Amino acid sequence: MRERSACARVHRRGRVNFEQVNSAALAVLPSLLARWLPSGRIQGHEYVALNPKRADRRPGSFSINISNGKWADFACDARGGDVVSLFAYLGGIGQVEAAEKLAAILGIEARDAR
Numbered sequence: 001m002r003e004r005s006a007c008a009r010v011h012r013r014g015r016v017n018f019e020q021v022n023s024a025a026l027a028v029l030p031s032l033l034a035r036w037l038p039s040g041r042i043q044g045h046e047y048v049a050l051n052p053k054r055a056d057r058r059p060g061s062f063s064i065n066i067s068n069g070k071w072a073d074f075a076c077d078a079r080g081g082d083v084v085s086l087f088a089y090l091g092g093i094g095q096v097e098a099a100e101k102l103a104a105i106l107g108i109e110a111r112d113a114r
Helices: 002-013 018-027 029-036 083-091 095-106
Strands: 041-043 046-049 062-065 071-073 078-080
Touching: 018 029, 018 083, 018 095, 029 046, 029 083, 071 083, 078 083, 083 095
Parallel strands: none
Antiparallel strands: 041 046, 046 062, 062 071, 071 078
16 A cells, blocks of 8 residues: 555656756756866867766766767766766766756756646
8 A cells, every 4th residue: 555655646746857857957067067077177069077986097988968968988888868867877876866856956846747
């Protein structure tokens, strides 16, 4: 019975609007990246930084496209297609939790109204 009420609670709250969260995050992505990856720098359309998830010595393999939010670490084959997935990767959390936390940082609602 407990599982049902938890499911109903999630259903009433609405679905996470990943598109809305990503769109809002893209609008301020350079400032978010400077906060999350302070060792990085902008090179053209990319933000290049040390990967905090492993022992990088020099920036170069970990980059984020500041126009669309796609990111990759070519040294360990980690990659994602948006800012929410980057935040999830950096925080070691799931996509839903990342979207909710990022929305809170941005001052927006993560979930659609029901």
